[in-house]
Amino acid sequence: MLAITGLHKSFGATRAVDGVSFGVERGQLVGLLGPNGAGKTTTVSMIAGLVTPDRGAVTIGGAAVSSDSDPVKRRLGLVPQDLALYDELTARANLRLFGSLYGLSGTALDDAIDSALRLVGLADRARDRVKTFSGGMKRRLNLAAGLLHDPDILLLDEPTVGVDPQSRNAIFDNLEQLKSRGKALLYTTHYMEEAERLADRIVIMDHGHVLADDTLTGLRARVPAGADGTASLETLFLNLTGRSLRD
Amino acid sequence: MGFGAFVALVRKDLQLFFSDRRAVILTFAVPIAIASFFGSIFRGGGDNDSEAAKIPIAIVDRDGSAISKAIVAGIKADKNLAVTTPSVEAARSAVQKGDVAVAVIVPPQFGDAAGRAFLARGAKPQVDLLFDPSRGAELAMVRGVLTGHVMEAVGNEVFGGAQGRTIVNETLSQLDASGLPADSRETLRTLLLSVQRLNQQSSATGTGGGGLTVPYDVKEDAVVAGGNAQYNGYAHSFAGMGIQFLLFAAIDLGTGILLERERGIWKRFRSAPLSRFTFLTARGTSGTIITLLTLVVSFAFAMLVFDVRIHGSVLGFAAVAVACSMMAATFGLLVAAVGSTAAATRRVAGFAVLIMVMLGGAWVPSFVFPAWLQRLTVVIPARWAVDGLDAMTWRGLGIGAAVMPTVILLGFAVLFAALTLARFRWEEA
Numbered sequence: 299m300l301a302i303t304g305l306h307k308s309f310g311a312t313r314a315v316d317g318v319s320f321g322v323e324r325g326q327l328v329g330l331l332g333p334n335g336a337g338k339t340t341t342v343s344m345i346a347g348l349v350t351p352d353r354g355a356v357t358i359g360g361a362a363v364s365s366d367s368d369p370v371k372r373r374l375g376l377v378p379q380d381l382a383l384y385d386e387l388t389a390r391a392n393l394r395l396f397g398s399l400y401g402l403s404g405t406a407l408d409d410a411i412d413s414a415l416r417l418v419g420l421a422d423r424a425r426d427r428v429k430t431f432s433g434g435m436k437r438r439l440n441l442a443a444g445l446l447h448d449p450d451i452l453l454l455d456e457p458t459v460g461v462d463p464q465s466r467n468a469i470f471d472n473l474e475q476l477k478s479r480g481k482a483l484l485y486t487t488h489y490m491e492e493a494e495r496l497a498d499r500i501v502i503m504d505h506g507h508v509l510a511d512d513t514l515t516g517l518r519a520r521v522p523a524g525a526d527g528t529a530s531l532e533t534l535f536l537n538l539t540g541r542s543l544r545d
Numbered sequence: 546m547g548f549g550a551f552v553a554l555v556r557k558d559l560q561l562f563f564s565d566r567r568a569v570i571l572t573f574a575v576p577i578a579i580a581s582f583f584g585s586i587f588r589g590g591g592d593n594d595s596e597a598a599k600i601p602i603a604i605v606d607r608d609g610s611a612i613s614k615a616i617v618a619g620i621k622a623d624k625n626l627a628v629t630t631p632s633v634e635a636a637r638s639a640v641q642k643g644d645v646a647v648a649v650i651v652p653p654q655f656g657d658a659a660g661r662a663f664l665a666r667g668a669k670p671q672v673d674l675l676f677d678p679s680r681g682a683e684l685a686m687v688r689g690v691l692t693g694h695v696m697e698a699v700g701n702e703v704f705g706g707a708q709g710r711t712i713v714n715e716t717l718s719q720l721d722a723s724g725l726p727a728d729s730r731e732t733l734r735t736l737l738l739s740v741q742r743l744n745q746q747s748s749a750t751g752t753g754g755g756g757l758t759v760p761y762d763v764k765e766d767a768v769v770a771g772g773n774a775q776y777n778g779y780a781h782s783f784a785g786m787g788i789q790f791l792l793f794a795a796i797d798l799g800t801g802i803l804l805e806r807e808r809g810i811w812k813r814f815r816s817a818p819l820s821r822f823t824f825l826t827a828r829g830t831s832g833t834i835i836t837l838l839t840l841v842v843s844f845a846f847a848m849l850v851f852d853v854r855i856h857g858s859v860l861g862f863a864a865v866a867v868a869c870s871m872m873a874a875t876f877g878l879l880v881a882a883v884g885s886t887a888a889a890t891r892r893v894a895g896f897a898v899l900i901m902v903m904l905g906g907a908w909v910p911s912f913v914f915p916a917w918l919q920r921l922t923v924v925i926p927a928r929w930a931v932d933g934l935d936a937m938t939w940r941g942l943g944i945g946a947a948v949m950p951t952v953i954l955l956g957f958a959v960l961f962a963a964l965t966l967a968r969f970r971w972e973e974a
Contacts, residue, residue, distance in 0.1 A: 346816040349972050367547065367820040376816040380809025384557070386564040391557070398553030399817035427564075443813065453816075 299324045299482040300345070300451045305354035307340050314340040316506035318354070322451065327473065327483040329497030331490070333539050337506040338486045339379075342455050345484070346376045358451060372400050375449030379456040381436045382443070385429035389420055389439055392428060393446055400447035414442035417472055434465025441469060451482045458492065470496060490532045500531070504539040550819050551827045558831030561801070572794060573842045580786035580843065583908065584779035584851060599627040599916060600683045603636040603648040610656030611708040615698035616691075620649070623690055640675045641940065643932070646683035646912070648675040649691060659699045660712035664737065673764050678776035679939075680912060703740070710744045713737055777939050779851035784934035785907030787843040788869065788927050791836040792898040795873040796891060798832040799880025803887040821971065825878060829962070832874030833867070840866050857937040861947030865933035868954035872926050875961035882968040902927045926957040 300322040307315040315337040322328045332338045343349040345356050347363055355362055361370045383392050393411045402410055415421045418438035428436060437457065445452055454473070458466045473496060477483060487493060493500050493514075500517055502510040510517060514531065521534045563569055604620055606613045621628045631639065636648035650673035658670035672691070676684040703709035717737050720730055805811045814824060847853040855862045884890030902908065904918070905927025911919055922928040933950025936942040 343812075346812065348812055348815045365820070366815075367818045367823070369818055371816065371818040374816065376812060378809040378812045380812070382809035382813050384561060384810070386561055387557070391560060395553050395557045396813055396817075399550045399814065399819050401549060401818070403549050 299359060300484065301355075301357045301360075302341070302345065303355045303357075305341060305344055305356070306352045307337075307344060307349060308352055313506050315344070315351075318503065318506070318508055320501050320508060320511050322482040322484050324450070324482050325477055325480045326498045327477050327485055327496050329493035329500040330484060330486040330503065331488075331493055331500060331535060332486075332503035335505075336503040336539070338503055339455060340506075341503070342453050342484070342486060346374065346453055347371060372447060373450040375444040375447065375452045377441050377444035377452065377454045377457050379459060381440055383428050383436060383439060386427060388425050388427055389415065389431075390424040392439065393443060396443045397446045402447055410446050410448065414446045417445075417475070418442045419468060432465075434461040434468075437461045437465055438469060438472075441472060445476065445481075449481070451484070452476060454483060454485045456487055457485075458487070458489070490530075490535060494531050502535060502538055509538045510534070547820060547823045550817070551823050551830075554824070554827035555831040555834070558798075558801075558828065559834065562831075562835050572790065572839060576783075576786040576790035576839070576843050577846045580779070580783040580847065581851070582782075583786065584782035584847075586778075600625060600647070600686060601627045601629070601645040602687055603629045603631050603639055603645045605631065605633050605636050605648065605650045607633070607653050608651050608655040610654075611706055612656030612659060612698050612702045613651045615702065616651065616694050619694035619698060620690065623694070625686065625690065637675055640677050641942065642946065643677055643679070643935070643940065646677050646680040647687040649673075649687070650675065656699075656702070656708055657712060659695070660703050660709060661716060663699050663703055664712065664716055664740070671764050673766065675766050679778070679781065679935075683912070704743060710741075713740050713744060717741065777851065777853050779847050780853045780938035781931070781935055783843050783847040783851075783853060784931050784938065785902065785905075787840045787934070788905065788930045789898065789902040789907050790843070791839045791870065791873045792876065792902065792927070793895070794836045794839050795832060795877030796880055796894045796898060798828065798835070798874065798877030799884060799894065800887040800891045802828065802878075802881035803884050803890055807887060815971070821969075825962075825965065825969075829871070829874045829878060832877045833870045836873040836877075837866060837870035840870065853938060855938055856941030858942075858944035858947060859937075861942075861944040861951075862934065862937035864944075864951045865930065865937060865947050865954070868951045868958070869926075869930040869933070871958040872930070872954045872961065875958045875965065876926075878965040879961045879968075882965040882970070901925055904928065906931050926954055929953045929957075 302321065303319050305315050305318040306313075318337065318341055320328070330338050330341070340349060344351045344354075347366070358370050358373050363370050384395075387395075390411055393414060394407060397407045397410055411424070412421065415424055418441055420435060420439055420442065423431065423435065428439065431439065437460075441454075441457060444454070458469055461469070470492075473483060473485070485493070485496060497514060499511065499513050501508055502517075510520075512520075517531060517534050518528065521530070521537060602620075604617055606617050617628075617630065620626060629639075629645065633650060636645070636650070639645045640648050652670060652672070655670045655672070658668065661667035662669045672695075674684065674688065674691075676687075701709075703712060717734065720734055720737070723730065725733065802811075805814070844853065880890060880894045884894070904914075904922050905911070905925045906922070907927055911922050911928065914922070929950040933947055933954070936946040936950070940946070
């Protein structure tokens, strides 16, 4: 569904992404892990069309995005790390805007808004201004805005930053549900336990390169088992990316 | 898909604008309050400060006598005046457009009549002063300067010039038929004979004399179109403040886009199937609507409370207002294109707007500036906006006078749009 081939991107003398390739299939959640500065966000930005690659290709269902207004982009949904919402508008007004950007209108748009709000548990707050929402509610609305137009592929950039365990669990449930509907999900995170719970495959990046691309089981097989008899993803991660501080 | 997104973006900007009621009230109330204050100060009547630049005046010599030529020459040599000598019609038009402050019309037979009035209390000829009612201070200065030059010209001619000798001789020959009492007639004859002798001596020695009275009256005629329209200083102040706060609203548009970058909303726009053209035209359209609303509300208040009227062309007023709003909206987009953070950009852009509107004559009329600065203001869009709105309100000019400001403001809009396209950061750094 989503294929990334040989992506390169430099900012001045810095090579942010250097030959990254991987794919995400329908009904699959791929966890994209890496320390700060590994190139995760730049990779996601290139997939989402926010940044133009120096080299390489991104194809969605076999088609490359040819222009800003290419309808192929409709098959892609983005859930940015930021709470990309207008605090001064209601939840419904926010979703109405973002749905309209993808060509939704009239009853189809209203139905999509209702469906998305129900999915994230905010149907009863549709007419409230976002500034009255808690952090967790904003995160859930952020997710709703990304999947409103029913994309085939959902890019989630650290979607659980700063939320309480209840909201995080609710978001996990939403993602499981989306995966079961056949959506392809690319999920970046710093939290190993999130990747362990959700990901069908895990891509570990550092210094702009892909260091590992495998299932959780495959990755665990690369490191010795701990006291509980299982290998830790975090141990593998630290083995691959090192223990030096990045920020 | 493009049009739906366009409408959604415009609607969103309007929703955001009206979502903060306190900000909306301030957006409309502050310019009204400041314009009311300035309008009360500059209501007209000539109480402005002294001038730093030459006063532009026109002088029309319909006499062509030695005296009138001497007056024109004297005024042309005056270092405080920038003098042109057009026809009567052109002079009136120039005053109406604000190109000159005062037009001096010297009537036919002025020299003879002034000379006789100077010597024998004959009927005083009338000099017409056509003046721009927004430039009362300059009228007063021109009146004083003119008095000096007329007195000098008439005095010199009567006491030494060829025309003066003729006037003295004619006055002497007509003295018996003048109807004056005998003793007064003889006293005047003695005076005129003395002047005649003085003229003969002056002719021999090449020296001249001076004058004794002001030999003319002045008829002042405020030139505004629209029949009996009165100058209303509030029209100018509301134009100026309207432009200023319209540009402030444009800054809000620009910093709003920068805030969208900071909040990550920009990522949603860029990841959506949304063309750059749709994005920019939608933001430009919402900016135009909001800034136009700012201007319309201000003028509506001025019309209701201060009796400001569009004495010129309503269509011309609308054209200038829309062009001005488009200029402001594209200025807002340019702010977004060159700005970094919203907070820093707001400060810098706010300063730029204040300079722009000050030089554009929004606070005080631009004629108080030095000449070099006045020339510089033609590259300030606010100047054209204020001039255009003035022309359509209290100056009462026709739609023709709106064409140039409208075209130039649209030119600025195109320039700002082009710069925006060239500088806008579409990609995430």
